[in-house]
Amino acid sequence: MYAQMITSEKSSDDPELLAAFQARIDRGERIEPKEWMPEGYRKTLIRQIGQHAHSEIVGQLPEGNWITRAPTLERKQILLAKVQDEAGHGLYLYSACETLGISRDELFDRLHSGAMKYSSIFNYPTLTWADMGAVGWLVDGAAIMNQVPLQRTSYGPYARAMVRICKEESFHQRQGYTIMMKMAQGTPEQKAMAQDALNRFWYPSLMMFGPSDKDSVHSAQNMAWKIKINTNDELRQRFVNETVPQARYLGLEVPDENLTWNEDKQGWDFSEPDWSEFFAVLKGDGPCNEERLGARRKAWDDGEWFRDGLTAYAEKQAARRKAHAAE
Amino acid sequence: MSKKEWPLWEVFIRGQHGLNHRHVGSLHAPDAEMAINHARDVYTRRKEGVSIWVVPSAQITASAPSEKGALFDPAESKVYRHPTFYDIPDEVGHM
Numbered sequence: 001m002y003a004q005m006i007t008s009e010k011s012s013d014d015p016e017l018l019a020a021f022q023a024r025i026d027r028g029e030r031i032e033p034k035e036w037m038p039e040g041y042r043k044t045l046i047r048q049i050g051q052h053a054h055s056e057i058v059g060q061l062p063e064g065n066w067i068t069r070a071p072t073l074e075r076k077q078i079l080l081a082k083v084q085d086e087a088g089h090g091l092y093l094y095s096a097c098e099t100l101g102i103s104r105d106e107l108f109d110r111l112h113s114g115a116m117k118y119s120s121i122f123n124y125p126t127l128t129w130a131d132m133g134a135v136g137w138l139v140d141g142a143a144i145m146n147q148v149p150l151q152r153t154s155y156g157p158y159a160r161a162m163v164r165i166c167k168e169e170s171f172h173q174r175q176g177y178t179i180m181m182k183m184a185q186g187t188p189e190q191k192a193m194a195q196d197a198l199n200r201f202w203y204p205s206l207m208m209f210g211p212s213d214k215d216s217v218h219s220a221q222n223m224a225w226k227i228k229i230n231t232n233d234e235l236r237q238r239f240v241n242e243t244v245p246q247a248r249y250l251g252l253e254v255p256d257e258n259l260t261w262n263e264d265k266q267g268w269d270f271s272e273p274d275w276s277e278f279f280a281v282l283k284g285d286g287p288c289n290e291e292r293l294g295a296r297r298k299a300w301d302d303g304e305w306f307r308d309g310l311t312a313y314a315e316k317q318a319a320r321r322k323a324h325a326a327e
Numbered sequence: 328m329s330k331k332e333w334p335l336w337e338v339f340i341r342g343q344h345g346l347n348h349r350h351v352g353s354l355h356a357p358d359a360e361m362a363i364n365h366a367r368d369v370y371t372r373r374k375e376g377v378s379i380w381v382v383p384s385a386q387i388t389a390s391a392p393s394e395k396g397a398l399f400d401p402a403e404s405k406v407y408r409h410p411t412f413y414d415i416p417d418e419v420g421h422m
C-alpha cells in the first residue's frame with residue numbers, strides 16, 4: 001500500500017503497562033500523542049505514517065510530469081488541483097507523524113538518504129496521457145481501499161488525517177476514471193492508449209497492497225495494535241472485485257488470462273503479480289527510483305536558500321518588533 | 328540541509344459565520360503571516376473556512392494525560408448539573 005511491508009518493532013516495556021495499553025485499544029479508545037504508548041508502537045507508527053507521507057509527496061512526481069501537457073485547460077486545472085491535494089495529504093501525515101516525536105526535517109532526511117521508503121507504485125513511469133487516467137482510477141482506487149479502514153486506526157492524529165484525506169481522495173479516483181472513459185470511447189488509437197495504460201498499471205497496482213501477509217508475525221502485531229485493519233490479501237481481493245466491472249464498462253481487458261468469477265467466494269480469482277519485481281523495485285531497481293529520489297533531493301536542496309531567507313526575514317522582523325516594543 | 332527548521336503552528340478555522348474556530352491541524356512556517364498563507368493552502372482548498380487563527384505550537388499549554396482523573400472525574404458525580412436530573416410533571420408543559 002502507500003505504506004508497504006511495515007515490520008513492527010518489538011516492545012520491551014513493562015508487561016502490565018502493555019496489557020493496559022492493549023486493553024485500551026481493544027475497547028476502541030484512541031491513543032493520543034502525549035499518552036503512554038509502547039516504544040514499539042511509536043516506532044512502528046513513525047515508519048508507517050512516514051512512509052505514507054513520503055508516498056504522497058513522491059506521488060506528485062509521476063502526475064506533475066503531465067501538468068504542462070494536459071490536453072485541455074480544464075484537465076490541466078484538475079490535474080493541478082489533484083497534485084496540490086497530494087502535497088496537502090503529505091503535510092497532514094507529516095504533522096501526524098511529528099506528534100510521535102520526530103521532526104519533519106528529520107523525516108525528509110530519512111527519505112532523501114534512502115533510509116525510509118515510499119510506495120513502490122511511484123517508481124513506474126507515466127508515459128502517455130492515458131496514464132493519468134490509470135493512475136487516478138487504479139492507484140488512487142487502491143489507496144482508498146487501504147485508507148478508508150485506516151480512519152478507524154488506533155492512533156488519533158493518524159485517524160484524523162485519514163478522515164481528511166479520504167474526503168478528498170474520491171475526487172482523485174473519479175477524475176482518473178473519467179479520463180479513461182474519454183480515452184476508451186475515443187478513436188481506436190486513444191482506446192489503445194487506455195488499454196496500454198491499464199496493462200502497465202494493473203500489476204503494479206496489485207503490488208501496492210504488499211505480499212500475502214497471512215503468515216507474517218508483524219502483520220499480527222500491527223493488527224492487534226489496530227494500525228493495520230485488514231490483511232493485504234483481503235484488500236487486494238476487494239480491489240479486484242471492484243475494479244473488474246469498471247474495466248468492463250470501459251470496454252477494456254484486464255491483462256490477466258486467469259481472471260475468472262468464483263461463485264463460492266463471490267469474487268474474482270486472479271493472478272498474483274510478479275513478487276520478484278516488487279522486491280526489486282522496493283530495493284531501488286524500479287524503472288524510476290533514481291529519477292524520483294533525485295527530483296526530491298534536488299527540490300529540497302534548491303529550496304534551501306529560500307527557506308533560509310524566509311527564516312532570516314522572520315527573525316529580523318521579530319527583532320525589530322522587540323526593539324520597537326522596548327522603546 | 329537548512330540548520331533551522333521552521334517552527335510549528337497550530338491552525339484553527341472558523342467553518343462558517345457564527346461558529347467557533349476549531350482546531351484542524353498544524354503546519355510549519357517561518358512566521359505568522361506565512362503560517363496564515365500556508366493554512367489557506369493546506370486546510371481550506373475547498374472553502375472550508377471564513378477565518379483562520381494560527382498559534383505557535385510552543386505557546387500552547389496542555390493538561391497532562393496523567394492528570395485526567397483529577398481534572399475531570401469530579402464532574403462525574405454531579406448529575407444535578409443536567410436538566411434531565413429534574414422530574415417535571417407533564418401537566419406543567421414544556422420547560
